[in-house]
Amino acid sequence: MDPSAHTPAPLEAAIPFELAGKRLDAVLAQLFPDYSREHLKQWLKDGRVQVNGQVPKKPSEKVLGGEAVTLVPEPKQEVSAEAQLVPLDVVHEDAHVIVLNKPAGLVVHPGAGNPDNTVLNGLLYRWPELEQVPRAGIVHRLDKETTGLMVVAKTLQAQNHLVNQLQQHAVERVYDAIVQGELISGGTVEKNIGRHPKDRKRMAALEVGGKPAVSHYRVVERFRGFTHVKVKLETGRTHQIRVHMASIGYPLLGDPVYGGRLRIPRGMAPEFIDVLRSFKRQALHAGVLSFTHPATGEPVRFKAPMPDDMAAIIDVLRDDLDLAQAESSGEYDEWDYDDGIEVAWVGDDGQELSWE
Template identity: 45%
Template sequence: MTKNKYIVGEHEHKTRVDKLLAEQNNNVSRSRVQSWIEEAYVKVNGECVKPNYKCQQGDRIEWMVPETQPLLLIPEAIDLDIVYEDKDILVVNKPKGMVVHPSAGHQSGTLVHALLYHCTDLSGINGVERPGIVHRLDKDTSGLLVVAKHDEAHQQLANQLVQKTMKRTYQAIVHGQIPHEKGLIEAPIGRDPKDRQKMAVVDNGKQAITHFRVLQPYQDFSHVECQLETGRTHQIRVHMKYIGYPIVGDPKYGPRKTLPTNGQVLHAKELRFNHPINNEEMHFTTELPTYFHDLLVYIQKMY
């Protein structure tokens, strides 16, 4: 591990040490920096401090970034709803509640563990912990995603994402009755400066574009369809909150008082792309899952 050093400047006086180090380490999450501090990888003027320590001008901060231990991926016999499969790709309908790839808090039961049991040939472009994963869905977002079985397919699919030729259409239930039929949200997204665990619309964020239309308005809710033109983290969730219509059940961006559901009501319903090898147009769609349909019935009975 390499030792890093930093001297606190005048404009950083009274900044929390965990916030300052998150910024100095390419905007890693503050919780990750806090774990470094708690494990004594960080010292200020030669002494260990707490994550909420307020830096003083001239403080000498020294820290080491611990090496990430690679996760041991053991295939798991988990049922998959496979919509399509050939020798190059497969398209999966991911259920609500399933994490796509392993992370520190999810070392088993992920889509990747299930994929490794189903087939041994997956692309390696995203590393050993994310084999085959071209794009992802949040844990509580259900629906379609495409998986690459080898690197050539992965690269071609990734290019379609960059060139915005892969079309991903979602459905959601949001708080509030949207007064217009359709709209376009173009607002840059980046890390929320007040909470590193969240994303937000910020001036220095990356370009983010979401198209939406109202499928069915209700008195206090709207059933909407959203199409991504870009693919930023939490894009639909952040954009719908930004215009004042947060997704029902969203624990990060929605109100605490919401309808009875576990996590955001967001489903990746439609996926269009060209086959990465033969260039054939591919189009997949799914029925709304039971949790989504049941909530629509619940809302209809409210009025």
């Protein structure tokens, strides 16, 4: 393949006079909205921007209006990963974006210990044109054992648009989680997240340092010793939900890194305990994803049902709760927990949850 085909042509624009007095980096963001501010700032530093034929000395320079601007974007880098046939559950596809429902056990991006057979490899196999988009269009990641929705951009413009939305906290991401412990009500966790000071493979909630992180959670259903919650992300730090919930004493069921020892309620039936112990991944599912479509400007929203393994855990916890209530009320002999009981998923205020 001809490498020159990846070199974008220079872009030219004239700075409107009404922008006189504005910072150059802010003006560039208006003139070239298809590129992120971070890319533009880096290209300024790299000398890829000229104003009236001269390379600006600093991004904060004030413009006068009427200047001729030339921008030479960084050449597109080919993705070095190999295209491989990896099954992908496509929830939505159009000319600009792809929405996937990722299963447990599938890594999003190649890395140490996972060199291939990732979502990225599968994307390149099914859409070879994604070789021209950084990271094959991947905008955000999910942990290997986390299931659910993620969006992929099919063009550089769509990718920049979606990355900007993420940075501005304009993308809605709501997760289902099963945590250890009985939460009384919802709340917000606002704790910085960074590398663990002693174990660099883990993340931690930090009093000093790290990056700001905010998670909002609501109680969906409460069981004996466990709670089904929905968590809405305001930021998207590595392992954010897992770290935040563990930091307040409610770690995710099955989390091998932050979960700690499994806490079994007193008197739970052995068959129920076996099911809980056999759940070997964090009980976390990205069930709702909404954003502004990068081409139409319209809001779009997608939902993915809870995977079977998490749904099975919910069923077991409901059965355990019903069995315990029947025993305590003396109705055990008349109760058959195979009949199934419908439980409405409502908030503490008795109203149906708006995040469903």
